[in-house]
Amino acid sequence: MVQKIRHLVGRVDVRALYLVFLMAFIGSLAFAAVQLTKEQAEDFNARTLNTWAQLTKEFADFRESSYALVIPAVLPDEASIDWAALQNDDPEWYWDFDGGTYYFDPGSEISKQIPHDTELVVFEDIAQEELLVLSVPQTAGSPYKEEMVFRALPWPQPSKFERYQRYLDRELCKRRIVWHVTMKSRRVAEREVSLAASQPVMALDEGGGSMQMMSMESVTELKITHIKNISNSLQLEISYPISGYSGSVWSVYSYDAPADADGEPDFSKRFQGLDNVWTLAKSNLVLSGVSNTLWLDARPMAVDTNGEPCNRFYGLGANSINPDNDGLSSARELFVHKTNPALADTDSDGASDGAEVRFGTNPLNNPGDADADGLSDDLEITLGTNPNSRDSDNDFYFDGYEYSKGKSPTNSASHPPYSVLVNGGTVITTNRALTLAFTNEFLWADQVVVAHNEEFVDSVTYPFARLIDHTLPDGSNGIRDIYMYLRYTNNIRNALFMGRALLDTEMPSLLSISPSDGCVTNRLHVDITGLATDNLGVVRVLVNSNWVDGISSGRFYMVRHLLQPGTNTLSIEVSDQVGHTVSTQLTVTVETAGDTNAPQAALDLPRDYEITGEQTNFFDRTTYADSKDLYVRGHADADAEWVWLYAENGEGATNSKTTMGRLGTQLLGRVELFPGSNWVCVAAQDAAGNLSTSRYAVIRDTNYIFKITYPAPYAEMNGTNIVVKGEISANLAGAVIAVNGVGIQIGTPT
Structure with a gap:
């Protein structure tokens, strides 16, 4: 550490207590000591x-x-x-x-x-x-x-x-x-000192006596350079450089130090710098001129207990320096109030130093919080609230909480919102017994008044508590509005606010179920329907723990629920919002013995035709342009469990089978065509293994291009009119096409 001290400290820079200090305040403070005694x-x-x-x-x-x-x-x-x-x-x-x-x-x-x-x-x-x-x-x-x-x-x-x-x-x-x-x-x-005393010092003859000035050198460019008596007043000369200070505003501070018994300066109470409380002698001294300003202090000098004049010390501070923005210049904080110029709130009581000075509280003393409302007593005085009332404006919120939320603790119309949590926030209940929770710990009252109408007829009054047990007056099912307001014993009350509960004590119903219990079918699927209702209108229906496909006006449905050969158990469960549940079970048996009838499936394909005179002749074939993908639709019997689609060419080649999509008995599918002639086949099979196949002659004409590019296959469209786009080959120019029966002539291809 000894080796480091020269690097860290260097030469003795004068930041003395008596002089200008602080890097942040250079040029903001200047000190001088003036001693009005008979001799130094x-x-x-x-x-x-x-x-x-x-x-x-x-x-x-x-x-x-x-x-x-x-x-x-x-x-x-x-x-x-x-x-x-x-x-x-x-x-x-x-x-x-x-x-x-x-x-x-x-x-x-x-x-x-x-x-x-x-x-x-x-x-x-x-x-x-x-x-x-x-x-x-x-x-x-x-x-x-x-x-x-x-x-x-x-x-x-x-x-x-x-x-x-x-x-x-x-x-x-x-x-x-x-x-x-x-x-x-x-x-x-x-x-x-004895040798120096024989040398002339700045001495001013004043009525036979002498006045001597002791000046302390400052590290700033601004100094008090001269003081003299003028008609029972003191004239101070303040000097500064040619530029940079003229027009700036300063304050002058002073304090008087007592002399000793001989009238000499009492150095046991000597100049102690900022350890003393100074007096604001001049609040707004505007420096003028290019190098100096004169100021006259007409205040009489104080005298000590022996009637001897005291020693007076002066200091200057710039009014513009206030880094903590507390409303007090740094000089005033250091000279007069002894507060910290780097802290807006020296005593940490929430009130700024400047506010405390304005309102007459002590910025160096945190008095605590007498009413435990979250604001110190000094801050309450500066805000205009009552230090002895946690709710100064009678709006049922602690003053400190309102202040922290940007609301006014002196205006009852300015407050955070009131709220209550019914039954812990679940709202829905099966019991008339409720809990009303005031979760904001800074909300306070003497009483809570609760009713179930805005007129507060038949209201109930409870002592205020964070959690109140309240019972609904009757068992009527449905939404129950709960109105309440807070009240002090002096009958001051706030505006009403409300919570809400949903009371449900009734079970849902389950009726008209299809299929009936004990049903026998030759299919491996079944459509399930029924009627599920509740007094509050909202239910959930599960079949074997799976959601049904939909519910409309209480009627639910599940399409093509899969069955296994033999006896199947179906568990149907209906629940309402509060968890009331009713359920039933039924059995469905799959029996295929003796079933020899094969299901049928067919495709809805257009057919080629020829018009001769007034006669239209249809052919048992369908010709398509050059596109390998053919999208088709069709229908199948209800007992068809599986439906496949595939194509064969004239040479006996067969592409892979694809399973057709189903919506009830409706079919949708895609098949890949061979160039030229094809047999498009659709096969249907039931649970008993009975199989049928239908064949359709389809020609893929590679000499033509004709396909729809928009919308995409199976796209869902929202609208009564849609735009259809496609591609055609040049040899189809001028042809007429029809989309769902709407005909349009094709223009010149581009």
């Missing part, structure tokens, strides 16, 4: 430190009053923080402060270790938990010397109402302070 004096006793323990205590006291000047560090978002890495690698970790000059007596502990006029650096190594005192080398580039090492003081415990982040920021800011002091031998220093 130095109180060596107040700044004499003879032991290292006294020196480290002075350092600890200094950082307790100065940590607010350090901008809080941005720490890594980790559970464990590497303090050593932050100290060693972050050049912005340490903040330098000039503590001025201190003295030691000859023969003291300190005098035995360091010479006169030694510069010391005091700081805390957080990682090692050590307090180090180093001497600054006289020669540039030489190493710092470790003079003394102490065990660092333990961290204090955070206060009860303090946020942990604020506690951490404060304690870290203290430990980032590097304190620079110059230690001189008191004996040598006294000789130097």
